[in-house]
Amino acid sequence: MKTSYSDLINQTFYFPQEEFTLNKDNLHFHGIDLMKLVEEYGTPLKFTYLPKISKNIRQAKLWFRNSMEKLDYDANYYYCYCTKSSHFKFVLDEALKNNIHIETSSAFDINIVENLIEEGKINKNTFVVCNGFKRDAYIENIARLINNGHKNTIPVIDNYEELDLLQEKIKSKIKIGIRIAAEEEPKFEFYTSRLGIGYKNIVPFYRKQIQENKKVELKMLHFFINTGIRDTAYYWNELLKCMKVYIALKKECPTLDSLNIGGGFPIKNSLAFDYDYQYMIEEILNQIKIACDEAEVDVPNIFTEFGSFTVGESGGAVYEVLYQKQQNDRENWNMIDSSFITTLPDTWAINKRFVMLAVNRWNDTYERVLLGGLTCDSDDYYNSEQHMNAVYLPKYNKEKPLYIGFFNTGAYQETIGGFGGLHHCLIPQPKHILIDRDKNGILATEVFSEQQSADQVLNILGYNKK
Template sequence: MNTKYKDLIDQTFVFPQEEFKTENNKLFWHDINLMDLIEQYGSPLKFTYLPKISENINKAKDWFKQSMKKHKYKGKYFYSYCTKSSHFKYVLDEALKNDIHIETSSAFDIDIVKNLKKEGKITNKNFVICNGFKRDQYIENIADLINSGHNNCIPIIDNYEELELLQGQIKKKFKVGIRIASEEEPKFEFYTSRLGIGYKNIVSFYEREIADDKKVELKMLHFFINTGIRDNAYYWNELLKCISVYISLKKVCPTLDSLNIGGGFPIKNSLAFEFDYQYMIDEIIYQINESCKDAEVDVPHIFTEFGSFTVGEASGAIYEVLYQKKQNDRERWNMINSSFITTLPDSWAINKRFIMLPINKWNYKYERVLLGGLTCDSDDYYNSEQHINAIYLPIYEKDRPLYIGFFNTGAYQETIGGFGGLQHCLVPHPKMILIDKDAEGNIVTKVFKEQQKSSELLSILGY
């Protein structure tokens, strides 16, 4: 009988996969023996595999290169990283090895840019695209960056007052973009995004506020939808509306030469995940190219802002199953040695799914379980996986520890969870390690941050 956990995976998915395989009933991720990590660093454990960041950046660059060549597209492509996905320096250091650009969303982001400029990681040639609602400190920091000579800093106008605020602080001619307030999906509680300026108002706004202002040069139209790039009628409808606005604006604004199509590439959240990235890029380039050709306007340079796609698949978390509670005749609760609320906040806040697999015991029989965190909060659980709204794991044994891993957790989880700060029920944040390769291609690891200590939390609390 095929009753072992490895049989379940083999029967349900194509396995092994690009990043996952097993040897001696232990899970390997990007050829890294995860049990070795546990033996060296313990658990709970957070980890980031830095080469994956560069890998995904260069995949996207290659996809756009192929599509632009196929359609004889005359514009250029610029890959930008959304810092809000993960602000950690090790992420920016790795990403910036690949000739990319930066998208910011708040005032302190600009301080990160300045820091990276001092180190030579960013130069005046890198585009810094400043998104978000801007007031006071953000405006001041953007102005300071432009006044210092960073002419490729492009603030994206989010509302009618921002242009005047920028003009009051910036002492030289500067470039701007305008963000389109896209319509949201029908299931949303509101019709139009709170960010940006309405489709119908953009051309008139340009003619009224920018066209005759010799200090301001409109360079970019910015488009982004909350649900990201998906092959559905909603996405294509919004994209075509965006292209239509670009064409109308280009006809009255000769300096406009760039279209920012935002981001939102999905990342793998299941062993059954499928997404044809090349097809989507191919179709986007085709639609822009043909529409501009029909309208007899020059095609724009294409900017993207990939955050989760850049960093999401580079990270994971490992927990130990401490104990199993049988609350009734059907439900078995596997209690982990950390908290989902603090370490994977998207799992409970927006019901986000991550790839979850056992690290060991693949040759054991499996059982259906629920996963519970350490806090005393009823929402601290994980209850759905790729196995049709159920979690199956190797059987729990008190004297033989079971370790489980959550993968592709690199975007947003640390900042939303409040890395280095207070944690719910004072459950400490896990140890974090970085994984890289040396010049010979060997795996090297180092501790980025030890697990939080009681003294750190008590200090924040004023004790």
């Protein structure tokens, strides 16, 4: 009878997979022996596997290149990284090795861009696409960037006042984009995105504020669906509505030459994950090309702003199961040595599920459990996987420590959780390590940040001030 955790995984999924393999009864992630990391650095532990960032960027560029060649799509493709997914320098440094561009969302993003320019990581050919709602500090920073000579900065207009605010600060002619306020799926609480300008209002806005304005050059139309790029009737319908606006604008505005389709590529959230990226890219480009050919206008350059897709699959977290609490006849709570609310806040805030696997003891029998965090909040738990309504792990045994890993956690978790700050119940921020490979493929690790200390927390709270 097959009752081991390894049997369960093999019977449920195709396993091993590209990034997940097994060595005896220990899990490897991209060839990394996770138990060796645990032995060297302890738990709780956050890690970032840097080569995965470059790999995903190169892969996306290849998919777009293949589709453009197949469709005879005569325009350029620009891969932008959406910095809000992870602002860390080690992420930007790795991503910018791949000749990409940047998308920003707030004022301090521009300070990061200026820092990268000083270091030579960004040059005059790098596009900086500025999204988000813009007021004083963000406007000032965008203006400074353009006034200092970075002409490939493209502020994307979010509302009717922004263009005037930008023109007051910027000395030269400016390139701009306009964001479409897409209509949301029917199940959403609201009907139209709060970001951008409505479909019907974009052409009148162009005629009123841009068409005769010698200081402004419209280059880009920005289109983004909150639920992401998915093969649904809703997505294709919104894309066609966007193309109608693009074509109408293009016929009146010769300088318009780019369509920004935003981000939204999904990342692997389960061992059962299945998404045909090449098909989706090819079909998006095909729909755009058909619409433009029928209207007899040139196809646009394509910009994307992939954030989670760029960095998400590079991240992971490892915890130890400290203790098991049996609360009733059916519920066994495995208590981890950290908190879901503070280290993986999306599991709590939006019920997001990541790939979760045991790190060791794969040859042991398994049981159904609930996972609990260390805070005293009843919502600090993880109780199901994306592919099933439960969590299964090797049986708890206090004589045999059990470690569990959460994978593809590299986007948003640190900034939402508040890196370096205060956390619920003052649970300390875990140690974070960076993992890279040299030109020969040899692994190298370094500590990016140590586990937060009591003194650091008390300093924030004001207790150590004299």
